[in-house]
Amino acid sequence: MMDIKVAYGEKVKAIRKSQNVSQEKLAELAELDRTYISDIENGKRNVSIETVFKIAKALDKPMISFFEF
Amino acid sequence: MMDIKVAYGEKVKAIRKSQNVSQEKLAELAELDRTYISDIENGKRNVSIETVFKIAKALDKPMISFFEF
């Protein structure tokens, strides 16, 4: 059974790294806590769609980019 | 500014209705509370990605279907 939290976290990390952005910078852009970004990328947090939306905007990607598995 | 909760709720309602499924039945299939489904469709709740995933599975649609605006 696929874990959506893990899959989402991996997407965030991959897209963030492809843009050479640090977790710290992403946190600032998305107005979220840095430690929370860390947890998200490591598949530990079940984020809300508002948070998904904020991160998508911060990385300038459509939301669906994070759910294409 | 677009409200992601409202947009998501409208998608759930539209897809659910297109399949002639009641909120009650959707709640049962997704293993969520019926009143919660009602709130979601009315744009009142900031659902988690696990909940989005459950609803997507219950309606037999890929997650991205709910974020194509």
Added chain:
DNA sequence: ATGTAGACTATAGTCGACC
């Protein structure tokens, strides 16, 4: 069948500190 309200428990999301 659906919307809403209120009271409840679990967890999303913050923050400071340390490695």
Added chain:
DNA sequence: CGGTCGACTATAGTCTACA
């Protein structure tokens, strides 16, 4: 720079009841 811990506050998600 990123992972983790612990304590915290806000809200996700449940449930009963009534229109």
